[in-house]
Amino acid sequence: EIYCDSAATTAIDPEVIETILPFLTTNFGNPSSSHWAGRKVKEAVDASRQKIAKLLNVMPQEIFFVSGATEGNNLALSESIREYGLRHAITSKIEHKAVLEPLLKHEREGDIEISYVKLDKKGNVDLEHLERLLAANPQSLVSLMHGNNEIGNLTDIQAISRLAKKYNAAFHTDTTQTIGKVQLNLAEYPVDFLVGSAHKFHGPKGVGFIYINKRHKLKPRILGGGQEDGQRGGTENVIGIVGLAKALEIAYRDFDLIHEHTLTLKRRLIAQLENSEIGNITYNGESASEHKSLSAILNVSFPCLHIGSIVNNLDQLGIAVSGGSACSNLGNGGSHVIRSINHEAEKENVRFSFSKFNTAEEVDHIVETIVKIYNADSTPSESGVL
Numbered sequence: 001e002i003y004c005d006s007a008a009t010t011a012i013d014p015e016v017i018e019t020i021l022p023f024l025t026t027n028f029g030n031p032s033s034s035h036w037a038g039r040k041v042k043e044a045v046d047a048s049r050q051k052i053a054k055l056l057n058v059m060p061q062e063i064f065f066v067s068g069a070t071e072g073n074n075l076a077l078s079e080s081i082r083e084y085g086l087r088h089a090i091t092s093k094i095e096h097k098a099v100l101e102p103l104l105k106h107e108r109e110g111d112i113e114i115s116y117v118k119l120d121k122k123g124n125v126d127l128e129h130l131e132r133l134l135a136a137n138p139q140s141l142v143s144l145m146h147g148n149n150e151i152g153n154l155t156d157i158q159a160i161s162r163l164a165k166k167y168n169a170a171f172h173t174d175t176t177q178t179i180g181k182v183q184l185n186l187a188e189y190p191v192d193f194l195v196g197s198a199h200k201f202h203g204p205k206g207v208g209f210i211y212i213n214k215r216h217k218l219k220p221r222i223l224g225g226g227q228e229d230g231q232r233g234g235t236e237n238v239i240g241i242v243g244l245a246k247a248l249e250i251a252y253r254d255f256d257l258i259h260e261h262t263l264t265l266k267r268r269l270i271a272q273l274e275n276s277e278i279g280n281i282t283y284n285g286e287s288a289s290e291h292k293s294l295s296a297i298l299n300v301s302f303p304c305l306h307i308g309s310i311v312n313n314l315d316q317l318g319i320a321v322s323g324g325s326a327c328s329n330l331g332n333g334g335s336h337v338i339r340s341i342n343h344e345a346e347k348e349n350v351r352f353s354f355s356k357f358n359t360a361e362e363v364d365h366i367v368e369t370i371v372k373i374y375n376a377d378s379t380p381s382e383s384g385v386l
């Protein structure tokens with residue numbers, strides 16, 4: 001079996017497992033307890049927060065643990081709209097649903113109006129249009145993602161953060177796909193809110209963090225025992241938090257190695273696809289670019305098959321990738337991201353996303369398998385199954 005869907009989630013790093021094991025056994029205390037059992041665990045939670053803050057070059061008081069990027073995005077957007085009475089949000093059509101859905105809810109409820117910034121055919125933000133929107137609507141909430149989860153596009157959040165500051169807007173950026181994968185020195189960017197999810201960088205699922213710039217004091221959203229500086233009540237996910245910090249530490253420690261490895265795999269995949277007999281393939285967004293996209297993501301449009309989708313055929317052969325399809329015989333409509341940037345009818349888009357655990361042999365095997373699927377498609381067998 002081959003797993004090539006690391007933008008969806010990643011395997012936990014063995015070093016992370018080793019680090020969290022004591023918290024599954026002996027270190028079981030409640031961090032809010034004042035006795036020895038609690039203190040020991042509270043120290044670990046505090047140390048994790050400090051570690052993350054140091055890696056991102058922010059203050060520990062600016063990091064709040066949450067259940068993941070979905071909660072982090074919801075909290076940042078909803079609470080800033082409520083707390084500051086913001087009436088206008090500027091976002092894009094290719095944001096993750098964890099950003100679009102909370103914004104749409106606030107629009108339906110009459111709290112805000114939403115403007116969508118123009119994107120070019122490759123999904124790049126039109127910064128001049130953004131500036132015009134900001135000039136017309138100062139004191140807005142800007143939410144634009146750093147790395148796109150489907151096409152891998154990287155956004156110039158430094159330029160956006162400066163524009164947001166110029167027009168007194170709050171800037172939220174969904175950094176779920178870039179935390180630990182793109183160098184991010186928050187001391188250089190006036191970002192107000194950003195999020196991370198541990199399972200995207202070999203940590204456990206169901207835990208993440210939100211960074212809230214110290215100039216904000218959002219009201220607690222989850223009331224209870226006053227954990228997380230009163231922002232989010234509830235006994236901490238200690239195992240997750242310790243695992244998150246360790247996973248981020250490893251991602252930074254091995255940063256160059258991992259980046260080089262995933263980029264090599266992406267180059268190899270592109271070269272193999274170009275040399276194959278498939279033909280008529282295109283790349284979505286900037287995903288084939290080495291500098292404008294995440295090294296770990298390649299999103300390819302393939303001609304439609306008669307024998308079902310490529311993603312399902314690959315799955316049946318033990319290869320996990322993801323995608324969407326505008327092929328009429330499949331009719332799932334494809335992804336909102338691809339639809340928003342280019343309307344290539346009758347194409348199936350497949351997202352390949354790598355991690356440090358993928359190998360060159362796996363890439364070769366994936367392309368060989370896709371070629372086999374196309375060959376079977378042009379000469380369907382009796383059963384129609386490969």
Ligand code: PMP
Nearest residue numbers: 068069070096098149174176197
């Ligand atoms: N934003 C982006 C860009 C993502 O890729 C994801 C995960 N697919 C999320 C938010 C949500 O993350 P989680 O499921 O960990 O809450």
